[in-house]
Amino acid sequence: MGVAGFESAEREVPGGNGYVGRSLRRKEDPRLITGRATYVDDIVPPGTLYAAIVRSPEAHARIRSIDVAAAAARDGVEAVFTGADMDDLAAPCPMVWSPPGVEVLVPDHWPLARDEVGYVGQAVAVVLGDDRYAVVDAAEDVVVDYEPLPVVLDPEAALEEGSPLVHEQYGTNQVFEWSLAGGDVEAAFAASDVVMERRIVNHRTAGAAIEPRGAVAEWREGRLTLWSSTQIPHVARVILSIQLGISEEKIRVVAPEVGGGFGSKLQVYGEEVLVAWCARRTRRPVKWTATRTDDMLATHHGRDQVDLVRIGAMRDGRLTAIHARVIQDCGAYHLIEGPVIPTFTACVISGVYDFQAVQTDVVGVFTNKVTTDAIRGAGRPEATHLIEVCIDQLADELGIDRLELRRRNFIRTFPNRRPHGFVYDSGDYDGTLDRCLELLDLDGFRREQEQLRREGVYRGVGFSTYVEICGLGPSRALGPDGWGMQGGYFESAQVRVLPTGTVIAYTGTSPHGQGLETSFAQIVADRLGVSPDAVEVIHGDTDTGPFGKDTYGSRSLSVGGEAIARATEKVQEKARRIVAHKLEAAPEDIEVADGAFRVKGTPGKAMTLAEIATEAYIPADLPEGMEAGLDELAFYDPDNFVWPFGAHACVVDVDVETGAVRIVRWIAVDDCGRAINPRLIDGQVHGGAAHAIGQALYERIAYDDNGQLTTSTFVDYALPTAAELPTFETDRTETPSPTNSLGVKGVGEAATIAATPAIVNAVVDALRPLGVRAIDMPLTSERVFTAIQEARA
Amino acid sequence: MRSTIPVRLTVNGHRHELEVEPRLLLVHLLRDRLGLTGTHVGCDTSNCGACTVHLDGEAVKSCTVLAVQADGAEVTTIEGLADGGGLHPLQRAFWEDHALQCGYCTPGMIMAAADLLARNPDPSDDEVRHGLEGNLCRCTGYQNIVRAVQDAARELADGHGAPAPSTTEVA
Numbered sequence: 001m002g003v004a005g006f007e008s009a010e011r012e013v014p015g016g017n018g019y020v021g022r023s024l025r026r027k028e029d030p031r032l033i034t035g036r037a038t039y040v041d042d043i044v045p046p047g048t049l050y051a052a053i054v055r056s057p058e059a060h061a062r063i064r065s066i067d068v069a070a071a072a073a074r075d076g077v078e079a080v081f082t083g084a085d086m087d088d089l090a091a092p093c094p095m096v097w098s099p100p101g102v103e104v105l106v107p108d109h110w111p112l113a114r115d116e117v118g119y120v121g122q123a124v125a126v127v128l129g130d131d132r133y134a135v136v137d138a139a140e141d142v143v144v145d146y147e148p149l150p151v152v153l154d155p156e157a158a159l160e161e162g163s164p165l166v167h168e169q170y171g172t173n174q175v176f177e178w179s180l181a182g183g184d185v186e187a188a189f190a191a192s193d194v195v196m197e198r199r200i201v202n203h204r205t206a207g208a209a210i211e212p213r214g215a216v217a218e219w220r221e222g223r224l225t226l227w228s229s230t231q232i233p234h235v236a237r238v239i240l241s242i243q244l245g246i247s248e249e250k251i252r253v254v255a256p257e258v259g260g261g262f263g264s265k266l267q268v269y270g271e272e273v274l275v276a277w278c279a280r281r282t283r284r285p286v287k288w289t290a291t292r293t294d295d296m297l298a299t300h301h302g303r304d305q306v307d308l309v310r311i312g313a314m315r316d317g318r319l320t321a322i323h324a325r326v327i328q329d330c331g332a333y334h335l336i337e338g339p340v341i342p343t344f345t346a347c348v349i350s351g352v353y354d355f356q357a358v359q360t361d362v363v364g365v366f367t368n369k370v371t372t373d374a375i376r377g378a379g380r381p382e383a384t385h386l387i388e389v390c391i392d393q394l395a396d397e398l399g400i401d402r403l404e405l406r407r408r409n410f411i412r413t414f415p416n417r418r419p420h421g422f423v424y425d426s427g428d429y430d431g432t433l434d435r436c437l438e439l440l441d442l443d444g445f446r447r448e449q450e451q452l453r454r455e456g457v458y459r460g461v462g463f464s465t466y467v468e469i470c471g472l473g474p475s476r477a478l479g480p481d482g483w484g485m486q487g488g489y490f491e492s493a494q495v496r497v498l499p500t501g502t503v504i505a506y507t508g509t510s511p512h513g514q515g516l517e518t519s520f521a522q523i524v525a526d527r528l529g530v531s532p533d534a535v536e537v538i539h540g541d542t543d544t545g546p547f548g549k550d551t552y553g554s555r556s557l558s559v560g561g562e563a564i565a566r567a568t569e570k571v572q573e574k575a576r577r578i579v580a581h582k583l584e585a586a587p588e589d590i591e592v593a594d595g596a597f598r599v600k601g602t603p604g605k606a607m608t609l610a611e612i613a614t615e616a617y618i619p620a621d622l623p624e625g626m627e628a629g630l631d632e633l634a635f636y637d638p639d640n641f642v643w644p645f646g647a648h649a650c651v652v653d654v655d656v657e658t659g660a661v662r663i664v665r666w667i668a669v670d671d672c673g674r675a676i677n678p679r680l681i682d683g684q685v686h687g688g689a690a691h692a693i694g695q696a697l698y699e700r701i702a703y704d705d706n707g708q709l710t711t712s713t714f715v716d717y718a719l720p721t722a723a724e725l726p727t728f729e730t731d732r733t734e735t736p737s738p739t740n741s742l743g744v745k746g747v748g749e750a751a752t753i754a755a756t757p758a759i760v761n762a763v764v765d766a767l768r769p770l771g772v773r774a775i776d777m778p779l780t781s782e783r784v785f786t787a788i789q790e791a792r793a
Numbered sequence: 794m795r796s797t798i799p800v801r802l803t804v805n806g807h808r809h810e811l812e813v814e815p816r817l818l819l820v821h822l823l824r825d826r827l828g829l830t831g832t833h834v835g836c837d838t839s840n841c842g843a844c845t846v847h848l849d850g851e852a853v854k855s856c857t858v859l860a861v862q863a864d865g866a867e868v869t870t871i872e873g874l875a876d877g878g879g880l881h882p883l884q885r886a887f888w889e890d891h892a893l894q895c896g897y898c899t900p901g902m903i904m905a906a907a908d909l910l911a912r913n914p915d916p917s918d919d920e921v922r923h924g925l926e927g928n929l930c931r932c933t934g935y936q937n938i939v940r941a942v943q944d945a946a947r948e949l950a951d952g953h954g955a956p957a958p959s960t961t962e963v964a
Binding site for chain 1: 795814816817821824825829830831832833834835836837838840841843870871872875880884887888889891893894895896897898899900903918921922923925926927928929930931932933934935936937938939
């Protein structure tokens, strides 16, 4: 832990082979560091046709006509298709959230537009040919005649009477209105000494995985194989089956090496259906690889909320109630779950604080922009941001120290049922904050800040104490009769011991950088008395292993890892019975220790997994009635979510002459339950915080007044580089989750959920002497400079 | 018929003669013609650096170099960085220090870092951070990349490579 090194937390674990809790090197890395991994753009089946997509330059327009003749006549062009050619699709792109009792408007959304386009970048035609470059040339020759329609881009304006309509047929731009409340919010506000109101903009961002999206489709012997840069191959198979009208067993979806997702590949995009359809039509493999501009235009964006917050408190600092009206810009169409994302803001609207009344009203709005959907954190960064920014500002209003205000309201009993029904599983919010302040040396910082202020240096510190909901999730809570998601959220695992005693573990999760091949191997290794090197973890291929639910929502370890543990324990149980039979002992007296199944208290009486596998696969002397083989399946659907938490502190210097913000220190103390591999946790925290720093300081998706995307490349959309980011000082506490047997929570999104308000609060703290009290992200030099000028005026 | 131009170049020690379109990018020659798919494309505007290779010993972004510009040149890609079958000190350090997650930026990052260390064998952390400004990583927050580059710098300075670890076990 910490910046100094990767000391691992050694501890006894059930099954005791000693790998869980250690910072092992990743099994994934040898192929990745040598350039021998296979990403989707590395796959070119014989006879492949390349696809180039013609995209709308209009934000809103009727398609009068499309002339493909010139493009189709070019050398090397095999075919050109438009939306009209794809009239045999069985269904449009689905959206899977259908909350009971709430109407959600779901306009038809086809892989290629039919009749009308609703955002710049919407796909209207596809050109197929033998050469990667030639199809791009030909795409320029597709002539589309557009009749422009009025455009609306601002979600609040879109809700006003008389606004241009994104979809004329609805007579409104409001997609849905949904509420979640607990306790009597209005009564609590009425009884409060102070009710503070704020309007907070959480702007639109991109996931910006460095690998652009791509897909390759091949039909062979009546079966479709789709290789796609996706987080969700199993879900994709279901959706391809529905849209293409193909029986599910005739489809194989493979997520090969995937170069980052961050939610942007938690999706089944029109292009994936399109290449499959084109491959079926042309009887050739078809390959599409997004350019960065394709990706910025047509990969879903995230965030884009306006949050109207009311927060109530007593003079003594006791928090009473919080209410947020969340206006979510949905874009013009939905992808698989876009509208549900802002409802996740409601899950943690209470934060780490003991509010007795909470309410979140979410309004979704159509605008002429690309769809918003899940991006790392998905609704929860917005919640943390609005709460933690408001807590600081409320502390100012009440004249109470902002850390003291937090402490007076921390939830301290667990499990803790919140007014809106969720049950926080475990926590120790004082513990993470204590450790964070210890690392920061708050008193020392204050002295330093005073000294620097005298020297004209504006240094500030900001905090975020957060809780998040992850480990998606209990199907009863999330499913059709609960939250309204039309799916289950279990996870599956199959653990297969091979005849020589090595192991293949199949997971239904689909990792794409998280390191699950390593952490899952550690879980298996401990339970079977082998090295993680003897365990191969297979994922991301619907033709192997059981049906799974893929990777998102920080679910892979707490749901997928638990499924792995349970399948492995079934194998262990059978192995124990075989050993007991062979060594004439009772099964309950067999333990896994030091690389073997041993008879307790009888040194030397032991069998290795290889010896046990020999018995299982040469089944001449198995216990009475036992089947041959050593191969077990488990499905796990959790009873609750898991609730990671922590405290982040950010120290910044602000140049008041230019408005430039420089991060001086970052301290992150996170608690994601039991650590399986501490090194991987630190890595997720670094990357998660970096993602949030990007949003807080640099990244912003911008459309101009006509709906043109002005941030369509990495020239305009500024990802943080190594030169901007700090050295993160990380530490952990470990409060086990009671939700699963591993005691684990999730960590993939935690730091992204935590971090943005720490920066904003730090900048406000730095500028407090100048009178700056609030500022919206992104904290660009211009915006900070302007805030300083306004405060001085 | 599109016109083509002959190109002769040496890639990872192997000599190649190809006929290419004048507009063919070096990255596509490497990936599509020579099957060296370790070099990646991430952005098209030479911001992300995933396509970084060495051209006559210097790091270049192969998405903004025409294949014809590499005529007569020696190109090294991630597949050819290490001598023999082992790992280059940078590859070993990236593994050891958890300097990668999804791995997509990694080949370009390693090639850029190799160039940085060739020019500055003993960089400060700040010099590493600024030296890798042209390579984007969305996963790691760069911290472990900086650490790996420093560890590799020390190993290169010692002048002898440690043996490649053969397992996931931490020493």
